[in-house]
Amino acid sequence: MRELLAVALARNIGKVLTPELAKEIAREACSAPDLSIDPWQFAPEHVDGFAFQCERLLDGGQDLRQHRAAYLHETSDGRPVRTDWARLIRLNYEGHQVIFTVREPSAKRIVGSVWLWVGVNIDTGEREVTDDLLYVTPEHRDRLLGLKLVQYAERCIFALGVRRADFHFRLGNGADRMARYLGYTPISTRVTKTHTGDDFAGVPTRHTEGHHGSVA
16 A cells, blocks of 8 residues: 555656545555455355355455354454454455355355465465364354365365465364364464453463473
8 A cells, every 4th residue: 555655646746736636646546456366266166055165255245244253252252352344355355365155055144164364485485374264153063064165165275376274273172173184284282362451460471270380
């Protein structure tokens, strides 16, 4: 955005900045090219009537918003949810994100989705993805839709040129077994610490059962 604005301003050096010219400069600065990943390059698949496909965030509209909200409601541990939808849409538009969904046969409601961040490894130059979220609605979790959705997403992203996929699977819901079945290799332990108060002194600094020595 800054680069586009600088070019638009440089193009109009010496001109009187009228409201009309300001609007023209703003339009030019905001006319970033659509770099979103074209969902139509991936052929939809149908399994037992369920439709697996790639969707843009803008095209999925309220359905995708509600599905993400359901995931956050289940996993946010009571923390306030303030999704920055404008930023998500911009990242999707810039090609940094791709979303794959599964919709049910009758009402076409989204019952599963996987949101992936797309990037290039700064050290190898290879295209790679990391997961933002993977969510299947509770009433459909006995159909292996999550596993089939990840397999579909894999086929699409590797055809796109991605060479590495990093996922995190939540403990306690059996997703680690699905990861092993899909051929993923555990490479690290993902940990989290949450600070919800105003005083940093309230943040845990060691295990409550006692100090276990230096981690250095």
